[in-house]
Amino acid sequence: MLQMGEEVTLYSVVFVALLLGTRSPLWTTALIASLYFFMAMFRFPQVPSSRARQVLHPTQGTAGSGKVSVVAHRGGGHDAPENTIAAIRQASKNGATGVELDLEFSADGVPILMHDETVDRTTNGSGPLSQMRLSELGKLDAAAKHRLRDKFAGEKIPTMEEAVEECIKLKLTIYFDVKGHPDEAAAALKELYRKHPVLYNSSIVCSFEPKVIYRMRQSDPKVVTALTHRPWSLSRLGDGAPRFSSPWKHHWTSLMDVVLDWAHHHVLWKLCGISAFLVQKNFVSP
Template structure:
């Protein structure tokens, strides 16, 4: 991953690259200065460090030491049907500090918990969310495809509000993972924070899409936010296999990956004013944690699913991690 240093280095690199492309000192200076001014004017500051610390390092849960938090991925999708109230309850019972929950919308605009854009993988239904009303989604069995479906039979797809109420009751930190719909998500979350002010100190909004985070900060600048990132995500699948068979398309997407990675590490985090950076576990090291610490940004690793890995993050790196299971080793989800 590209780690080129501080702001001076960043704009120096931009200046050189633009100069090589335009061969004009005037245009290069104008474009570089314009970019600097644009970022300076429109970027959001980070929320106060003490508030971010309340969210990222609460002293609660069996794993909540005040230093490291164990966050149940999709509510702990290995231990119970993902993104359900049952998963939230199991995560609390198993000692999680908090839960990561995926926000999507039904066809009629109801905010719900769901990772995919279709219901096929996790329920006994089929089809995209964009064609399913909430009343129809509510009829589905959210445990139908889970390995413990008999134990959690007839579990329903919850609304965002139902999930938040359960998390508040159980005193769990919430990582809201917004999948898409930045305007709708920002509006729904803003209303949720207004109704439950305690969420400002017990939740964080994160997304792979920088537009989502920027829109959230526009809507409510007091919300703690994070960018989520997996290097080489455009050109490779989560397990490392190439995403495309065409050499030309693979090469082009690899180039875009380099640009995207650079942007995340040098522009987007600063522009959005995030307090944390959620990164796929394979790219985390002590140097990487130190890199972000110098910028006042916390690193959270995902998805950490073995005892050895958890000990590494908890004891050595002392950073938060997101896991599919609080009780046993399991295969990773991407």
């Protein structure tokens, strides 16, 4: 399987192709043919639908059949410090069937649970993860900024390995949310699946970044994957505020958002061979 270019995202290529394709019918025909050829050469097949359903609906075929899956965001960050072992255990006690865990890396390359690129928001420390080794992270209090900080004082930032072992013990489905680091994440997750084969039937790798999912399928095509999608995610933050103060950047990324939305529907799902789309609740209509 050949690799995609490191720097050029697929939706940028699609955008340029669409611009060129408006010049003449011949251009349009050539571009469509090229796109089909690209898809045939580089796409990944989906995993069997039966296994995807087993991951996405773990309650089917059990006493809880007919109930929806309940997945605790960031491990269950409301009732315990987010992305911690305490949160995973509390989510299980509260009846969750799964947990969503954010994958990041320490400065020495160890996969850990952390949503942000810095430790400032959730711990009593300060600084970027890229400058903090695992031994330094182990000294921080992951409960320092939580509303129940007194109850969970001293809770540690777990490694991904520790979190996975806890989830397997509690029989929780895992949603691995990967924010970036496509190559490092794919390598780390591949090793986790090799060490814990049960994950093939009890976990899913998801990301906003198509390149992350493509790298994961490239590394191990047996893994169930999903693309996360929130309209206008390139140009706006989660609360709707513009991501960039520059009008030029804002208008450009808004245009790219339109192309990305089109690519999700027509290209990316098939190219990556994903099993699901994860959509923010605010954009799900009745």
